[in-house]
Amino acid sequence: MNKKGFLFTALLLVGILVLAGCSSSNKEEAAPADNANANTIQAENGVLNVEASNWKFNGEKFVVKSGADVTINLKNVEGFHGLAIDELGVNIQGDGSATFKADKPGEYTIYCSVPCGQGHNDMKSTLVVELFAMFGKPDETRV
Structure with a gap:
């Protein structure tokens, strides 16, 4: 060449x-x-099914409507974990359930309440309680 x-x-x-x-x-x-929304989980009929594994929950955000009675079902798929939301009085240790009233819109920290090893402090997600109006659009003045 x-x-x-x-x-x-x-x-x-x-x-x-x-x-x-x-x-x-x-x-x-x-x-x-x-x-963008790949890791957001919506409640279905007031129920959130949360899975915990070493050192994460199955969603980054969990979304519920305000005014609803919400039941969280926690299932450990790897390791032994808990789930707590301090402002709502939720604390599940291991597999179990808790029910609360989502009466105040906002964002709440979900965290593992059982010391579970090296990634424990990073095991966090967010619960989003969305404003819900019975008729028409949400009432922006109530926020």
Whole structure:
């Protein structure tokens, strides 16, 4: 192969690599937007089923409607954990359930209430109590 052929081939390969690098970068930037709500769990009929494993819950956010009686069912799928929400008087140790009234909209910290090892302090999620109006749109003045 002569010098011109080698130079052309080298430039072609560099161009392909640059274009390939640019297109994969765009895909990586778009991925988080597609997964924005991937780890949010809605209550169904006032029930939240929460699974605990070493050192996480199965959702980053759990969402319930204000005014509802909510039952949380905790199942340990790996290790031994608990679930507590201080402001709502919830504290489940191991597999079990607790029921509370979600009467105040806001965000509440869910955390593991049983010392469970090296990742225990990071074992947290959020309970979101959404404002719920019986008729029409939520009443913004009650927030």
